Amino acid sequence: MGYMPAITLGQTCVMPVIGMGTATYPPADVETAKNAIVEAIRAGYRHFDTAFAYRSEQPLGEAIAEALRLGLIKSRDELFITTKLWCSFGQRDQVVPAIKLSLQNLQLEYVDLYLIHWPIRLTHHINSTPVPKDHIVPMDIKSVWEGMEECQKLGFTKAIGVSNFSCRKLDELLSVAQIPPAVNQVEMNPLWNQKQLREFCKEKGIHVTAYSPLGANGTKWGDNRIVECDVLDEIAKARGKTTAQVSLRWVYEKGVSIVTKSFNKQRMRENLGIFDWSLTEEESNKINQLPQRKGVTMASILGPHDLVLEIDAEI
Numbered sequence: 473m474g475y476m477p478a479i480t481l482g483q484t485c486v487m488p489v490i491g492m493g494t495a496t497y498p499p500a501d502v503e504t505a506k507n508a509i510v511e512a513i514r515a516g517y518r519h520f521d522t523a524f525a526y527r528s529e530q531p532l533g534e535a536i537a538e539a540l541r542l543g544l545i546k547s548r549d550e551l552f553i554t555t556k557l558w559c560s561f562g563q564r565d566q567v568v569p570a571i572k573l574s575l576q577n578l579q580l581e582y583v584d585l586y587l588i589h590w591p592i593r594l595t596h597h598i599n600s601t602p603v604p605k606d607h608i609v610p611m612d613i614k615s616v617w618e619g620m621e622e623c624q625k626l627g628f629t630k631a632i633g634v635s636n637f638s639c640r641k642l643d644e645l646l647s648v649a650q651i652p653p654a655v656n657q658v659e660m661n662p663l664w665n666q667k668q669l670r671e672f673c674k675e676k677g678i679h680v681t682a683y684s685p686l687g688a689n690g691t692k693w694g695d696n697r698i699v700e701c702d703v704l705d706e707i708a709k710a711r712g713k714t715t716a717q718v719s720l721r722w723v724y725e726k727g728v729s730i731v732t733k734s735f736n737k738q739r740m741r742e743n744l745g746i747f748d749w750s751l752t753e754e755e756s757n758k759i760n761q762l763p764q765r766k767g768v769t770m771a772s773i774l775g776p777h778d779l780v781l782e783i784d785a786e787i
Protein backbone atom coordinates (compact mmCIF):
# COMPACT_ATOMS: atom_id res chain seq x y z
CA MET A 473 0.00 0.00 0.00
CA GLY A 474 1.37 3.43 -0.99
CA TYR A 475 1.85 6.53 1.14
CA MET A 476 -1.38 8.19 2.28
CA PRO A 477 -1.32 11.37 4.38
CA ALA A 478 -4.04 11.83 7.00
CA ILE A 479 -5.87 14.64 8.78
CA THR A 480 -6.62 14.47 12.50
CA LEU A 481 -10.10 15.69 13.40
CA GLY A 482 -10.32 16.59 17.09
CA GLN A 483 -8.00 14.51 19.28
CA THR A 484 -8.13 11.03 17.88
CA CYS A 485 -10.12 10.78 14.68
CA VAL A 486 -7.68 10.16 11.82
CA MET A 487 -9.02 10.66 8.30
CA PRO A 488 -6.95 9.50 5.29
CA VAL A 489 -6.68 12.40 2.84
CA ILE A 490 -8.27 10.53 -0.06
CA GLY A 491 -11.60 8.81 0.40
CA MET A 492 -13.48 6.65 -2.08
CA GLY A 493 -16.85 8.12 -3.05
CA THR A 494 -19.82 5.81 -3.50
CA ALA A 495 -22.48 8.00 -5.16
CA THR A 496 -23.89 6.59 -8.39
CA TYR A 497 -27.12 7.40 -10.19
CA PRO A 498 -29.11 5.38 -10.81
CA PRO A 499 -27.68 3.56 -7.80
CA ALA A 500 -25.34 0.71 -8.76
CA ASP A 501 -26.66 -2.73 -7.83
CA VAL A 502 -25.45 -4.00 -4.46
CA GLU A 503 -23.07 -6.60 -5.93
CA THR A 504 -21.38 -4.14 -8.32
CA ALA A 505 -20.89 -1.53 -5.62
CA LYS A 506 -19.72 -4.10 -3.08
CA ASN A 507 -17.14 -5.61 -5.47
CA ALA A 508 -15.84 -2.16 -6.41
CA ILE A 509 -15.44 -1.23 -2.72
CA VAL A 510 -13.62 -4.49 -1.91
CA GLU A 511 -11.32 -3.73 -4.85
CA ALA A 512 -10.76 -0.23 -3.48
CA ILE A 513 -9.76 -1.66 -0.09
CA ARG A 514 -7.36 -3.97 -1.93
CA ALA A 515 -5.95 -0.92 -3.78
CA GLY A 516 -5.26 0.85 -0.47
CA TYR A 517 -8.34 3.01 0.18
CA ARG A 518 -9.16 3.21 3.89
CA HIS A 519 -11.63 6.10 3.83
CA PHE A 520 -15.13 5.69 2.33
CA ASP A 521 -17.82 8.29 1.77
CA THR A 522 -21.42 7.15 1.72
CA ALA A 523 -24.84 8.65 2.47
CA PHE A 524 -28.32 7.37 3.25
CA ALA A 525 -29.43 9.05 0.01
CA TYR A 526 -26.89 7.20 -2.19
CA ARG A 527 -28.23 3.78 -1.15
CA SER A 528 -24.60 2.72 -0.92
CA GLU A 529 -24.55 2.11 2.84
CA GLN A 530 -25.62 -1.51 2.46
CA PRO A 531 -23.02 -2.45 -0.19
CA LEU A 532 -20.34 -0.62 1.78
CA GLY A 533 -21.29 -2.63 4.89
CA GLU A 534 -21.16 -5.85 2.90
CA ALA A 535 -17.79 -4.88 1.40
CA ILE A 536 -16.35 -4.20 4.87
CA ALA A 537 -17.56 -7.59 6.09
CA GLU A 538 -16.05 -9.23 2.99
CA ALA A 539 -12.72 -7.38 3.41
CA LEU A 540 -12.55 -8.67 7.00
CA ARG A 541 -13.32 -12.21 5.82
CA LEU A 542 -10.63 -11.97 3.12
CA GLY A 543 -8.11 -10.56 5.60
CA LEU A 544 -7.64 -7.33 3.58
CA ILE A 545 -8.12 -5.54 6.89
CA LYS A 546 -7.84 -6.97 10.39
CA SER A 547 -10.39 -4.73 12.05
CA ARG A 548 -13.11 -2.24 11.12
CA ASP A 549 -11.10 0.37 13.04
CA GLU A 550 -8.63 0.50 10.14
CA LEU A 551 -11.31 2.25 8.08
CA PHE A 552 -12.67 5.79 8.18
CA ILE A 553 -16.37 5.80 7.29
CA THR A 554 -18.44 8.91 6.60
CA THR A 555 -22.20 8.91 6.14
CA LYS A 556 -24.79 11.68 5.97
CA LEU A 557 -28.13 12.72 7.43
CA TRP A 558 -30.59 12.97 4.55
CA CYS A 559 -32.89 16.00 4.28
CA SER A 560 -36.04 13.96 4.90
CA PHE A 561 -34.70 13.36 8.43
CA GLY A 562 -34.12 17.08 8.93
CA GLN A 563 -35.83 17.51 12.32
CA ARG A 564 -34.40 17.22 15.84
CA ASP A 565 -36.18 14.01 16.82
CA GLN A 566 -35.34 12.29 13.51
CA VAL A 567 -31.55 12.59 13.74
CA VAL A 568 -30.69 9.81 16.20
CA PRO A 569 -33.12 7.35 14.54
CA ALA A 570 -31.56 8.29 11.16
CA ILE A 571 -28.01 7.48 12.23
CA LYS A 572 -29.24 4.22 13.78
CA LEU A 573 -30.80 3.33 10.43
CA SER A 574 -27.54 4.14 8.62
CA LEU A 575 -25.55 2.04 11.11
CA GLN A 576 -27.96 -0.82 10.56
CA ASN A 577 -27.49 -0.51 6.76
CA LEU A 578 -23.72 -0.44 7.27
CA GLN A 579 -23.72 -3.29 9.85
CA LEU A 580 -21.50 -1.05 11.99
CA GLU A 581 -21.56 0.13 15.60
CA TYR A 582 -20.23 3.59 14.78
CA VAL A 583 -19.22 5.79 11.88
CA ASP A 584 -16.20 8.07 11.99
CA LEU A 585 -17.97 11.13 10.61
CA TYR A 586 -21.65 12.04 10.34
CA LEU A 587 -22.58 15.03 8.17
CA ILE A 588 -25.74 17.03 7.56
CA HIS A 589 -26.03 16.35 3.82
CA TRP A 590 -27.67 19.66 2.75
CA PRO A 591 -28.94 22.62 4.83
CA ILE A 592 -32.55 22.06 3.85
CA ARG A 593 -35.45 19.89 5.06
CA LEU A 594 -37.72 17.69 2.98
CA THR A 595 -41.12 17.08 4.53
CA HIS A 596 -41.53 13.71 2.76
CA HIS A 597 -39.36 10.77 1.76
CA ILE A 598 -38.67 11.01 -1.95
CA ASN A 599 -38.34 8.31 -4.56
CA SER A 600 -37.91 10.56 -7.54
CA THR A 601 -36.75 14.07 -8.43
CA PRO A 602 -37.47 16.93 -8.95
CA VAL A 603 -39.38 17.35 -5.69
CA PRO A 604 -42.66 19.29 -5.33
CA LYS A 605 -42.04 22.82 -4.10
CA ASP A 606 -44.13 22.44 -0.93
CA HIS A 607 -42.01 19.47 0.20
CA ILE A 608 -38.97 21.73 0.62
CA VAL A 609 -38.69 23.85 3.76
CA PRO A 610 -35.87 25.58 5.64
CA MET A 611 -33.90 23.45 8.10
CA ASP A 612 -33.85 24.52 11.74
CA ILE A 613 -30.10 24.28 12.04
CA LYS A 614 -29.95 24.77 15.82
CA SER A 615 -32.23 21.88 16.72
CA VAL A 616 -30.91 19.52 14.03
CA TRP A 617 -27.37 20.20 15.22
CA GLU A 618 -28.43 19.28 18.79
CA GLY A 619 -29.43 15.93 17.32
CA MET A 620 -26.04 15.62 15.61
CA GLU A 621 -24.29 16.41 18.92
CA GLU A 622 -26.38 13.73 20.60
CA CYS A 623 -25.19 11.21 17.95
CA GLN A 624 -21.60 11.99 18.88
CA LYS A 625 -22.26 11.90 22.63
CA LEU A 626 -23.97 8.50 22.26
CA GLY A 627 -20.88 7.15 20.45
CA PHE A 628 -22.69 6.51 17.16
CA THR A 629 -20.12 8.75 15.42
CA LYS A 630 -16.66 9.95 16.35
CA ALA A 631 -17.04 13.35 14.69
CA ILE A 632 -19.84 15.49 13.26
CA GLY A 633 -19.90 17.99 10.47
CA VAL A 634 -21.84 19.42 7.57
CA SER A 635 -21.93 19.38 3.80
CA ASN A 636 -22.89 22.06 1.27
CA PHE A 637 -22.84 24.77 3.97
CA SER A 638 -22.04 28.35 2.86
CA CYS A 639 -20.14 30.86 5.05
CA ARG A 640 -23.52 32.25 6.10
CA LYS A 641 -24.91 28.87 7.13
CA LEU A 642 -21.69 28.04 8.99
CA ASP A 643 -21.91 31.32 10.87
CA GLU A 644 -25.45 30.48 11.90
CA LEU A 645 -24.33 27.02 13.03
CA LEU A 646 -21.25 28.24 14.91
CA SER A 647 -23.37 30.70 16.88
CA VAL A 648 -25.40 27.83 18.41
CA ALA A 649 -23.10 24.78 18.35
CA GLN A 650 -21.75 23.25 21.56
CA ILE A 651 -19.57 20.95 19.46
CA PRO A 652 -18.34 22.88 16.41
CA PRO A 653 -18.51 21.08 13.03
CA ALA A 654 -15.26 19.23 12.30
CA VAL A 655 -15.77 19.20 8.53
CA ASN A 656 -17.60 20.97 5.72
CA GLN A 657 -17.77 18.72 2.64
CA VAL A 658 -18.34 20.78 -0.52
CA GLU A 659 -17.82 20.67 -4.25
CA MET A 660 -14.28 21.72 -5.05
CA ASN A 661 -12.08 21.36 -8.11
CA PRO A 662 -10.00 23.67 -10.34
CA LEU A 663 -13.20 25.03 -11.92
CA TRP A 664 -14.93 25.73 -8.59
CA ASN A 665 -12.11 26.52 -6.21
CA GLN A 666 -14.10 27.66 -3.13
CA LYS A 667 -11.43 30.22 -2.25
CA GLN A 668 -13.67 32.33 -0.02
CA LEU A 669 -15.26 29.39 1.78
CA ARG A 670 -11.87 27.74 2.35
CA GLU A 671 -10.50 30.91 3.91
CA PHE A 672 -13.55 31.21 6.15
CA CYS A 673 -13.29 27.55 7.24
CA LYS A 674 -9.58 27.89 7.94
CA GLU A 675 -10.21 30.87 10.19
CA LYS A 676 -12.92 28.95 12.09
CA GLY A 677 -10.97 25.68 12.36
CA ILE A 678 -13.31 23.70 10.13
CA HIS A 679 -11.62 21.18 7.85
CA VAL A 680 -12.78 21.21 4.20
CA THR A 681 -13.30 18.02 2.20
CA ALA A 682 -13.62 18.35 -1.58
CA TYR A 683 -16.25 16.32 -3.42
CA SER A 684 -16.51 16.02 -7.22
CA PRO A 685 -12.78 16.85 -7.56
CA LEU A 686 -12.93 15.47 -11.12
CA GLY A 687 -16.03 17.50 -11.93
CA ALA A 688 -18.11 14.33 -11.47
CA ASN A 689 -17.03 13.21 -14.94
CA GLY A 690 -19.65 11.01 -16.60
CA THR A 691 -22.28 11.28 -13.85
CA LYS A 692 -25.82 12.64 -14.03
CA TRP A 693 -24.77 15.71 -12.00
CA GLY A 694 -21.36 16.43 -13.57
CA ASP A 695 -19.51 16.73 -16.87
CA ASN A 696 -16.13 16.31 -18.54
CA ARG A 697 -14.93 19.91 -18.10
CA ILE A 698 -12.14 18.83 -15.73
CA VAL A 699 -10.88 15.68 -17.43
CA GLU A 700 -10.93 17.47 -20.79
CA CYS A 701 -9.65 20.84 -19.60
CA ASP A 702 -6.88 22.14 -21.92
CA VAL A 703 -4.84 23.77 -19.16
CA LEU A 704 -4.88 20.59 -17.03
CA ASP A 705 -4.16 18.48 -20.10
CA GLU A 706 -1.10 20.53 -21.01
CA ILE A 707 0.31 20.17 -17.49
CA ALA A 708 -0.58 16.47 -17.39
CA LYS A 709 1.25 15.78 -20.67
CA ALA A 710 4.33 17.72 -19.54
CA ARG A 711 4.45 15.78 -16.25
CA GLY A 712 3.51 12.32 -17.52
CA LYS A 713 0.31 12.35 -15.43
CA THR A 714 -3.39 12.32 -16.27
CA THR A 715 -5.70 15.34 -16.09
CA ALA A 716 -7.47 13.59 -13.21
CA GLN A 717 -4.21 13.31 -11.26
CA VAL A 718 -3.35 16.96 -11.93
CA SER A 719 -6.76 18.02 -10.64
CA LEU A 720 -6.52 15.83 -7.53
CA ARG A 721 -2.98 17.01 -6.79
CA TRP A 722 -4.05 20.66 -7.12
CA VAL A 723 -6.96 20.07 -4.71
CA TYR A 724 -4.65 18.29 -2.23
CA GLU A 725 -2.12 21.12 -2.35
CA LYS A 726 -4.87 23.51 -1.19
CA GLY A 727 -4.81 21.71 2.18
CA VAL A 728 -8.14 19.96 1.86
CA SER A 729 -9.04 16.28 1.86
CA ILE A 730 -10.71 14.60 -1.09
CA VAL A 731 -13.53 12.19 -1.82
CA THR A 732 -13.48 10.90 -5.37
CA LYS A 733 -15.33 7.98 -6.87
CA SER A 734 -14.16 5.32 -9.27
CA PHE A 735 -15.52 1.81 -9.52
CA ASN A 736 -12.93 1.07 -12.21
CA LYS A 737 -9.92 -0.98 -11.06
CA GLN A 738 -7.34 1.02 -13.00
CA ARG A 739 -8.77 4.51 -12.41
CA MET A 740 -9.18 3.99 -8.66
CA ARG A 741 -5.43 3.22 -8.49
CA GLU A 742 -4.57 6.11 -10.80
CA ASN A 743 -6.37 8.47 -8.42
CA LEU A 744 -4.07 7.47 -5.54
CA GLY A 745 -0.97 8.39 -7.53
CA ILE A 746 -0.67 11.99 -6.39
CA PHE A 747 1.70 11.88 -3.43
CA ASP A 748 5.14 11.35 -4.98
CA TRP A 749 5.25 14.54 -7.06
CA SER A 750 4.07 18.14 -6.82
CA LEU A 751 2.94 20.99 -9.04
CA THR A 752 5.35 23.83 -9.71
CA GLU A 753 4.31 27.31 -8.62
CA GLU A 754 3.77 28.24 -12.26
CA GLU A 755 1.53 25.23 -12.90
CA SER A 756 -0.42 25.92 -9.75
CA ASN A 757 -0.90 29.58 -10.68
CA LYS A 758 -2.19 28.64 -14.12
CA ILE A 759 -4.79 26.38 -12.54
CA ASN A 760 -5.72 29.08 -10.01
CA GLN A 761 -6.64 31.38 -12.88
CA LEU A 762 -9.15 29.05 -14.57
CA PRO A 763 -12.63 30.59 -14.98
CA GLN A 764 -14.99 29.52 -12.22
CA ARG A 765 -18.42 27.90 -12.46
CA LYS A 766 -20.27 25.89 -9.86
CA GLY A 767 -20.97 22.38 -11.21
CA VAL A 768 -23.19 20.66 -8.65
CA THR A 769 -26.38 22.52 -7.72
CA MET A 770 -29.20 21.42 -5.51
CA ALA A 771 -31.64 22.91 -8.03
CA SER A 772 -30.50 20.39 -10.66
CA ILE A 773 -31.50 17.61 -8.26
CA LEU A 774 -34.49 18.95 -6.27
CA GLY A 775 -35.82 21.40 -8.87
CA PRO A 776 -35.45 25.17 -9.38
CA HIS A 777 -37.52 26.22 -6.36
CA ASP A 778 -36.92 29.63 -4.71
CA LEU A 779 -35.50 28.27 -1.45
CA VAL A 780 -33.21 25.87 -3.33
CA LEU A 781 -31.96 28.59 -5.69
CA GLU A 782 -31.32 30.85 -2.70
CA ILE A 783 -29.13 28.20 -1.03
CA ASP A 784 -27.32 27.42 -4.30
CA ALA A 785 -26.46 31.10 -4.69
CA GLU A 786 -24.84 31.43 -1.23
CA ILE A 787 -21.05 31.30 -1.20
Ligand SMILES: NC(=O)c1ccc[n+]([C@@H]2O[C@H](COP(=O)([O-])OP(=O)(O)OC[C@H]3O[C@@H](n4cnc5c(N)ncnc54)[C@H](OP(=O)(O)O)[C@@H]3O)[C@@H](O)[C@H]2O)c1
Binds near residue numbers: 496589636684689736
Ligand atom coordinates in the same frame (compact mmCIF):
# COMPACT_ATOMS: atom_id res chain seq x y z
N1 LIG B 1 -21.91 15.93 -0.06
C1 LIG B 1 -22.46 15.99 -1.25
O1 LIG B 1 -23.50 16.64 -1.48
C2 LIG B 1 -21.80 15.25 -2.38
C3 LIG B 1 -22.14 15.55 -3.71
C4 LIG B 1 -21.50 14.85 -4.73
C5 LIG B 1 -20.56 13.87 -4.40
N2 LIG B 1 -20.29 13.57 -3.09
C6 LIG B 1 -19.34 12.47 -2.71
O2 LIG B 1 -18.11 12.70 -3.36
C7 LIG B 1 -17.79 11.56 -4.15
C8 LIG B 1 -16.98 12.01 -5.37
O3 LIG B 1 -17.69 12.95 -6.14
P1 LIG B 1 -18.39 12.59 -7.54
O4 LIG B 1 -18.63 11.13 -7.60
O5 LIG B 1 -19.52 13.52 -7.71
O6 LIG B 1 -17.32 13.03 -8.61
P2 LIG B 1 -15.79 12.77 -9.01
O7 LIG B 1 -15.08 11.96 -8.00
O8 LIG B 1 -15.28 14.10 -9.38
O9 LIG B 1 -15.96 11.96 -10.37
C9 LIG B 1 -16.43 10.64 -10.40
C10 LIG B 1 -16.62 10.26 -11.86
O10 LIG B 1 -15.38 10.39 -12.56
C11 LIG B 1 -15.00 9.15 -13.14
N3 LIG B 1 -13.56 9.00 -12.87
C12 LIG B 1 -12.96 8.59 -11.73
N4 LIG B 1 -11.63 8.60 -11.85
C13 LIG B 1 -11.36 9.02 -13.10
C14 LIG B 1 -10.16 9.23 -13.80
N5 LIG B 1 -8.97 8.99 -13.24
N6 LIG B 1 -10.25 9.67 -15.09
C15 LIG B 1 -11.45 9.91 -15.67
N7 LIG B 1 -12.64 9.72 -15.04
C16 LIG B 1 -12.59 9.29 -13.76
C17 LIG B 1 -15.83 8.09 -12.43
O11 LIG B 1 -16.11 7.04 -13.33
P3 LIG B 1 -15.61 5.50 -13.04
O12 LIG B 1 -16.26 5.06 -11.78
O13 LIG B 1 -16.11 4.78 -14.24
O14 LIG B 1 -14.11 5.57 -12.96
C18 LIG B 1 -17.09 8.85 -12.04
O15 LIG B 1 -18.05 8.81 -13.08
C19 LIG B 1 -19.16 10.95 -4.47
O16 LIG B 1 -19.07 9.63 -4.97
C20 LIG B 1 -19.82 11.10 -3.14
O17 LIG B 1 -19.36 10.09 -2.25
C21 LIG B 1 -20.87 14.27 -2.08
